[in-house]
Amino acid sequence: MKRIVLFLATNFAILIVLSITLRILGVESILDDQGVNLDLTALLIFAAVFGFGGSFISLAISKWMAKKTMKVHVIDKPRNATEQWLLETVTRQAREAGIGMPEVGIYDSPDPNAFATGMSKNNALVAVSTGLMQNMGQGEVEAVLGHEVGHVANGDMVTLALIQGVVNTFVIFLSRVIGHFVDRVIFKNESGHGPAFWITAIVAEIVLAILASIIVFWFSRQREFRADEAGARFASREKMIGALESLARASGRPVDMPDQMAAFGIRGGMAQGLKKLFMSHPPIEQRIAALRANG
Known part of the structure; x- marks a missing residue:
């Protein structure tokens, strides 16, 4: 159970870091097409950068970390x-x-x-x-x-990193799509992202991370x-x-x-x-x- 909690905490941290970084870099405006529709291509690219980036950074330092x-x-x-x-x-x-x-x-x-x-x-x-x-x-x-x-x-180490990267990418991607849908359709927010988007995205991130981790553990x-x-x-x-x-x-x-x-x-x-x-x-x-x- 401790390992599952750690996994969820890590993915939660990824979402928070992603969100803050995108805001600081002004990328939120790129991901929203005219402030109304989500630019899925741009979102997928940025989700892949963070999803695979985190996974391969962890792989790159794995030997050093193990020694320490x-x-x-x-x-x-x-x-x-x-x-x-x-x-x-x-x-x-x-x-x-x-x-x-x-x-x-x-x-x-x-x-x-x-x-x-x-x-x-x-x-x-x-x-x-x-x-x-x-x-x-x-x-x-x-x-x-x-x-x-x-x-x-x-x-196995490289393959596991690739699988984790794919999983992270789609968890980040789908959680934001779900958040965008809830924000626009249920709460009728017509531009930008309101609190409903961020709350829904975080909850979706946690749920999807649990489901996706089953694939990683199976491999x-x-x-x-x-x-x-x-x-x-x-x-x-x-x-x-x-x-x-x-x-x-x-x-x-x-x-x-x-x-x-x-x-x-x-x-x-x-x-x-x-x-x-x-x-x-x-x-x-x-x-x-x-x-x-x-x-």
């Missing part, structure tokens, strides 16, 4: 045999995947987890927690690394199945299943990652009922079943 928020130690020169093995394993998997060598890091957390992020296939970061290294055998860790390399090779769940297949390919199916079974034993623990990073981790949270629609990860038992079915 998770306090990731990037392995430049291995300090021990474990770090040497991590580098060698990711190097091999990246070569097999046909991508550039990602940065490899470790962050201090008892939560057994790992994540991958970055702007492109050749500019990524793969990081594992100390809890994962302590709770899994080497074969299982190898599968987890393969899972994360699979995310990078599949271009996020599908990418986990594909990454699990990559882990099975780069390590073995048995090792990937073993890694997921280890994660299942930790499923009662809260995910020790900031909300903006949680969707990138290999271990998601748990949810019941309608909350399942807003999960970034499928239930682990479904992921294990999918691997066994495709074996």
Whole structure:
């Protein structure tokens, strides 16, 4: 629920920033054709600029943000045999995947987890927690690394940013169209935008953001199945299943990652009922079943 609230707050902030910026730049007069009709072409262009702009700025800084928020130690020169093995394993998997060598890091957390992020296939970061290294055998860790390399090779971060950009664009666009309709048709405001426009646009933004986020979370769940297949390919199916079974034993623990990073981790949270629609990860038992079915 906390993640949903954060998502809504972010989209609400986008609308407010968009509205203030358009007013400061005098763009409101461009979006209104002669102060009566909404210029849909101009509105769509500006909604796309803000929708995709925010999404890709977030992607561009994702690796930097991950390093700072998770306090990731990037392995430049291995300090021990474990770090040497991590580098060698990711190097091999990246070569097999046909991508550039990602940065490899470790962050201090008892939560057994790992994540991958970055702007492109050749500019990524793969990081594992100390809890994962302590709770899994080497074969299982190898599968987890393969899972994360699979995310990078599949271009999941870029694709997710594109989907989020499209979603943001149409949420911004449709919320203003609805606001314009209510302002003109129901409240009979004949020029400019009255309070009804802004109130309706904000309410529509929230409702549409909730509905649209279901699409984003659905894609996020599908990418986990594909990454699990990559882990099975780069390590073995048995090792990937073993890694997921280890994660299942930790499923009662809260995910020790900031909300903006949680969707990138290999271990998601748990949810019941309608909350399942807003999960970034499928239930682990479904992921294990999918691997066994495709074996």
